[in-house]
Amino acid sequence: MQQAVVSPIKLEAFKVACSSCNLRELCLPVGLSAPDLEQLDTLVSTRRTVPRGETLFRSGDTFQSLYAVRTGFFKTCVSAEDGRDQVTGFQMAGELLGLDGISNDRHSCDAVALEDSQVCVIPYSQLEELSRDFTELQHQFHKIMSREIVRDHGVMLLLGSMRAEERLAAFLLNLTQRLQARGFSASSLILRMTREEIGSYLGLKLETVSRTFSKFQDEGLLEVKQRAITIVDPAGLKRLVNSASN
Amino acid sequence: MQQAVVSPIKLEAFKVACSSCNLRELCLPVGLSAPDLEQLDTLVSTRRTVPRGETLFRSGDTFQSLYAVRTGFFKTCVSAEDGRDQVTGFQMAGELLGLDGISNDRHSCDAVALEDSQVCVIPYSQLEELSRDFTELQHQFHKIMSREIVRDHGVMLLLGSMRAEERLAAFLLNLTQRLQARGFSASSLILRMTREEIGSYLGLKLETVSRTFSKFQDEGLLEVKQRAITIVDPAGLKRLVNSASN
DNA sequence: CGCGAGCTTGATGCCGATCAATGCATGTGG
DNA sequence: CCACATGCATTGATCGGCATCAAGCTCGCG
Numbered sequence: 001m002q003q004a005v006v007s008p009i010k011l012e013a014f015k016v017a018c019s020s021c022n023l024r025e026l027c028l029p030v031g032l033s034a035p036d037l038e039q040l041d042t043l044v045s046t047r048r049t050v051p052r053g054e055t056l057f058r059s060g061d062t063f064q065s066l067y068a069v070r071t072g073f074f075k076t077c078v079s080a081e082d083g084r085d086q087v088t089g090f091q092m093a094g095e096l097l098g099l100d101g102i103s104n105d106r107h108s109c110d111a112v113a114l115e116d117s118q119v120c121v122i123p124y125s126q127l128e129e130l131s132r133d134f135t136e137l138q139h140q141f142h143k144i145m146s147r148e149i150v151r152d153h154g155v156m157l158l159l160g161s162m163r164a165e166e167r168l169a170a171f172l173l174n175l176t177q178r179l180q181a182r183g184f185s186a187s188s189l190i191l192r193m194t195r196e197e198i199g200s201y202l203g204l205k206l207e208t209v210s211r212t213f214s215k216f217q218d219e220g221l222l223e224v225k226q227r228a229i230t231i232v233d234p235a236g237l238k239r240l241v242n243s244a245s246n
Numbered sequence: 247m248q249q250a251v252v253s254p255i256k257l258e259a260f261k262v263a264c265s266s267c268n269l270r271e272l273c274l275p276v277g278l279s280a281p282d283l284e285q286l287d288t289l290v291s292t293r294r295t296v297p298r299g300e301t302l303f304r305s306g307d308t309f310q311s312l313y314a315v316r317t318g319f320f321k322t323c324v325s326a327e328d329g330r331d332q333v334t335g336f337q338m339a340g341e342l343l344g345l346d347g348i349s350n351d352r353h354s355c356d357a358v359a360l361e362d363s364q365v366c367v368i369p370y371s372q373l374e375e376l377s378r379d380f381t382e383l384q385h386q387f388h389k390i391m392s393r394e395i396v397r398d399h400g401v402m403l404l405l406g407s408m409r410a411e412e413r414l415a416a417f418l419l420n421l422t423q424r425l426q427a428r429g430f431s432a433s434s435l436i437l438r439m440t441r442e443e444i445g446s447y448l449g450l451k452l453e454t455v456s457r458t459f460s461k462f463q464d465e466g467l468l469e470v471k472q473r474a475i476t477i478v479d480p481a482g483l484k485r486l487v488n489s490a491s492n
Numbered sequence: 493c494g495c496g497a498g499c500t501t502g503a504t505g506c507c508g509a510t511c512a513a514t515g516c517a518t519g520t521g522g
Numbered sequence: 523c524c525a526c527a528t529g530c531a532t533t534g535a536t537c538g539g540c541a542t543c544a545a546g547c548t549c550g551c552g
Contacts (some may be wrong), residue, residue, distance in 0.1 A: 104497065195500095207499090207500080213499095213500090226498085226499070227499095
């Protein structure tokens with residue numbers, strides 16, 4: 001990913017355990033006490049590598065596990081029968097993938113790696129079992145599901161009532177905020193996704209995304225060099241998002 | 247609600263228990279075995295009446311309970327700082343409200359009754375407790391949360407990539423399908439919400455909703471008399487949703 | 493070095509927003 | 523019981539933001 005304050009490369013030096021993972025403050029283990037954490041280590045024992053462009057799972061696949069992004073970057077997308085598809089989210093280190101699968105025992109979206117990535121495999125039936133004995137884990141898991149619902153509602157607000165500039169501004173602020181929580185710069189980032197994928201997520205065409213980037217640059221809000229973005233005026237972006245158009 | 251095959255009024259004759267509630271096939275108890283169901287009865291002991299126009303909870307309220315709609319009809323909406331707001335869903339009998347609150351111990355949306363309604367109160371901490379001992383209940387609860395996530399993704403697809411006609415057609419088909427599952431007619435319904443609320447949900451202005459209703463009527467797909475809708479050509483509506491515009 | 497995927501930019505057109513007026517149903521007070 | 527107010531819905535006229543179509547451009551890579 002970007003230039004990290006704590007290099008993600010070093011992660012590999014730690015042993016394969018949630019209790020010693022430096023993502024534990026961002027991932028499933030948030031807030032767990034030591035004994036609970038130890039139990040989680042027994043649960044999450046395998047990893048999976050997903051090269052850029054490959055899918056972690058596809059719509060229709062039988063659901064067995066959740067996945068925590070360890071390194072890398074993913075998109076999830078749903079598609080209609082007619083082939084249209086919609087990016088429903090972008091996931092980075094510490095974020096969970098696969099929650100959609102619980103409802104039907106089948107996944108209902110595709111998860112695609114946007115760069116070479118690694119995930120921790122969390123067998124779902126074992127997670128349910130473990131969360132019966134460890135209430136903190138249970139509670140934490142529920143919170144994560146609920147957070148996803150709240151996030152989705154935010155995206156609906158964006159798609160339903162914001163204009164192109166507001167959407168892109170909100171998107172950039174959200175991305176940088178999440179990157180910052182992971183020790184990356186708040187002001188510069190490399191986009192892992194294409195203009196088309198951003199457009200799909202934001203309900204815009206890729207040309208509109210491109211034009212809006214250019215406009216932001218002209219207005220001195222950003223510097224844009226293809227996928228390298230520098231945020232020059234974060235306050236200006238925030239103003240864009242919060243000021244009603246109507 | 248609409249003319250019911252099984253009148254909701256009669257529900258009041260049954261005792262206050264999930265195990266004898268005629269919504270149990272649609273609500274939290276789906277698929278629970280007898281012993282689990284009996285436990286659920288101990289959990290859900292109180293009801294709450296919400297008159298039309300009143301809120302069940304508001305964004306910012308502390309979260310304590312989930313609510314299962316027993317009779318009536320709700321909308322949920324989120325709002326941005328600037329006052330814009332977005333309807334994120336409409337809930338009818340058997341559907342759960344309040345899942346958004348788990349993430350933060352505060353609700354992040356408003357739930358408003360669109361007609362005089364009654365909900366069953368499900369104290370959340372007790373639900374967590376109970377679901378530790380009853381794995382079916384645990385699993386069912388997880389499924390419901392996951393289903394909400396999947397539903398939200400569907401709405402994103404709608405908001406991000408469909409045109410006005412497709413959105414309204416999809417909305418109507420979804421409504422009638424849910425009503426049908428509750429024993430109501432598949433072809434005629436009374437809308438409980440205004441054009442403006444439909445528009446907010448679908449990311450359209452109320453005039454557009456109204457015009458689209460009129461258009462559907464002209465094309466012989468619907469009959470529209472204010473809030474009374476009759477679906478004349480369901481196949482035609484489905485064709486609208488599934489045929490890609492691009 | 494040249495190819496191709498992805499990005500930018502321009503010209504044009506259309507869908508849905510906006511503004512505005514009228515119609516319709518419900519309810520309330522004279 | 524009618525008159526009028528109020529909230530919601532319909533319909534028309536116009537406008538504007540974003541989509542669409544169409545070239546070029548950039549950069550990484552074989």
